[in-house]
């Protein structure tokens with residue numbers, strides 16, 4: 027049986043492992059972190075298209091047992107006025123809307139499903155180098171351990187070591203001009219927001235929140251900031267973030283200041299990067315998927331879903347195209363235009379989130395936006411994001427749409 031080494035147990039890695047196993051491969055996943063972290067990464071949007079890949083894996087319903095369906099996104103001005111709404115899923119079909127889940131929960135559901143089908147996952151295995159011979163590929167890890175296989179799949183995220191091996195000259199991730207923070211809260215008396223996530227164009231920072239049925243608030247803020255020094259945000263104590271956020275949002279409408287007065291637990295903070303224009307997604311026996319080769323800012327709500335789409339597409343190409351180079355090339359051909367269109371889409375939204383201090387700019391935005399968002403339920407312009415389907419059974423034919 028051919029053997030695949032998968033690097034990274036985030037979203038793409040274990041999903042690719044399960045699909046490849048179905049295609050007749052022996053697969054082993056290697057993860058740099060010492061152990062799973064159920065809290066990791068706050069929360070994210072798993073979009074309709076990503077949910078359909080999870081359905082192919084038979085784990086969609088498991089994820090939905092602890093998810094907030096948010097088929098609508100409502101925009102508010104800095105004065106609290108509703109500017110309009112956009113669907114977070116196919117227009118006019120709230121039942122197929124996207125969901126918000128804790129990132130750690132998404133990782134756990136996918137990884138546990140992989141382990142349950144017999145895919146081993148080794149933690150504390152940080153890939154440091156890759157060597158290829160005509161007979162196979164060897165991965166060396168930071169503790170000196172080695173693993174050998176027929177192919178290596180890099181699902182190692184935006185800082186990918188695999189990408190550096192494939193294409194040392196690949197573009198670097200690009201800073202968006204925004205720092206993301208977020209966390210959880212409980213505000214006495216704040217009503218649940220079924221099906222809805224709210225976004226507020228705050229006076230000095232962009233804010234988003236939802237309230238689950240049990241009253242738990244998921245919130246985030248995107249503040250406009252120069253690019254932080256690498257790793258520097260990790261050392262900032264939550265109390266310092268809280269002080270800064272309360273100040274930034276003190277003039278914003280209810281319930282933004284109230285949420286920030288009632289934060290529970292730590293605050294996560296990340297500089298927001300994206301990545302596009304990676305010329306080659308494979309080299310020899312090595313191929314990369316997910317954020318390793320294209321990363322969208324969280325504004326699209328699509329990063330995890332694109333990673334899942336990559337996983338199924340790569341496995342189908344490997345299953346149906348016996349020539350390895352042809353399979354990897356077909357996978358890139360099918361995926362890159364869509365992934366990079368999503369990156370561009372998110373960049374446009376990031377532009378709206380960056381704070382404008384111009385009163386005229388704010389007035390124009392608050393006047394124009396309701397005209398654009400008037401008929402959210404009929405707004406089909408983003409259906410291309412959500413209606414993308416990749417049926418496992420449908421065979422791949424190189425060069426076909």
Ligand SMILES: Cc1cc2nc3c(=O)[nH]c(=O)nc-3n(C[C@H](O)[C@H](O)[C@H](O)COP(=O)(O)OP(=O)(O)OC[C@H]3O[C@@H](n4cnc5c(N)ncnc54)[C@H](O)[C@@H]3O)c2cc1C
Pocket residue numbers: 033034035036037038039056057058059067069070071072073129151152153154181182183184185186187206296315316317318322323324326327328329330331332333
């Ligand atoms: C703050 C924030 C908010 C986000 N919000 C959303 C959202 O709302 N919706 C959405 O769809 N996406 C969102 N994303 C993006 C989403 O998390 C990613 O697009 C998605 O996780 C990509 O999956 P992946 O498997 O490619 O990478 P990851 O999930 O990043 O997984 C990569 C894994 O590889 C491991 N790894 C890295 N290097 C090595 C190595 N050398 N050896 C071994 N293992 C290694 C890492 O530890 C990690 O576990 C958000 C991201 C951030 C940071």
